[in-house]
Amino acid sequence: MKGVKKMGRLDGKVAIVTGGGSGMGRATAILFAKEGAKVVVAGRGVEAGEETVRMIKEAGGKAIFAKTDVSKTEDVKKMVKTTVDTYGELDILFNNAGIVEPEVVPLHEVKEEDFDKVIAINLKGVFLCMKYAIPEMLKTGGGSIVNQGSNSCIQGAPCLSSYSASKGGVASLSMSSAVDYLRQNIRINWTMPGLIPTPMITRDLTKGDKNALEKLEAAQPLGRFGTEEEIANLVLFLASDESSYITATGIKVDGALSQLFKLR
Helix, strand or coil: CCCCCCCCCCCCCEEEEECCCCHHHHHHHHHHHHCCCEEEEEECCHHHHHHHHHHHHHCCCEEEEEECCCCCHHHHHHHHHHHHHHHCCCCEEEECCCCCCCCCCCHHHCCHHHHHHHHHHHHHHHHHHHHHHHHHHHHCCCEEEEEECCHHHCCCCCCCHHHHHHHHHHHHHHHHHHHHCHHHCEEEEEEEECCCCCHHHHHHHCCCCHHHHHHHHHCCCCCCCCCHHHHHHHHHHHHCHHHCCCCCCEEEECCCHHHHHHHC
16 A cells, blocks of 8 residues: 555564674575564674674665674674664574585594584574574563474585584484473474585585586576575575464475485
8 A cells, every 4th residue: 555664574673693794694694674673693704793783784774784703692682682783682583604614524533623623514504593682582481482493404414424413413402402491482493404505515515616517506406506596485484473383393395405415
C-alpha cells in the first residue's frame, strides 16, 4: 500500500556476523541489514570487514566493524561488549567464521599445527562466541543462533579430515547447546552448505586453478554451484521469527550433493 513502510523481517534486532568480510558472511550481513537489523561485522581482516560495513551503510543500513579472532577469548568478549555498548542488546548470532586446512592431503599427512588451527577457529570459535553471546540474549528474553556447518557434517570430505571434524563438531555442539536453552527462548540451529564458490573455495581448495573450479562446478548434481545469497536466505529464515518452532536442527543447502555421494 502506498505510503505504508514495509517492515523488515529483522526490524529492531541486533546481529553479529562473524567472518563478515567476504563470502557467505558478507552476503548475510548485507541481507540482515536490508531486513532491518543493526549489524556488527566481525572478522580478522580490517579492510574487508570495513568494506562490508561501507556497503551496508551506502544501502541505508546500520553497521559497525569489530576486529575479532574468534579463537581468542578476549577478542570474542570484546566483540560482544562492543555490540551491547553500541546497540544495547544482542538478538542474533551467525557463527560463520571458518577456514580450511592449508594442504588438501590424507589424514596421515596432516600437520598437527594445521589441525589445531582449523579446530580452534571452526569449532572452538563457535563455542566461544556462543558462550559470551548467550548471557546477553538471556538478559533480553532470548535470541537466535545460527552456526555455519557443512554437508561435511554428514559425509566425509576427501582429504579434508580437519575441516570435516570441525564441522561435525559444530553440528554436535549446536544440538547439545540447543537442548540447554529450549525453555529460555534461545534457538540454536546450523546450516549444511555444499560447495559455494567463496574465497575459501576458490583460493584454498582449488589454489586459484580456474579449470579445477570449472570441473567442480560441472560435477554438482544441479550443474552449478550454490550462491552466497542462497545461503544467506536460509540464515535469514533461521534468524527470524518465521522459524520460531525450529531449533536443534541442521538444514542442508547443497543442491543434493550429499545425496549424490550416498548413491555412488
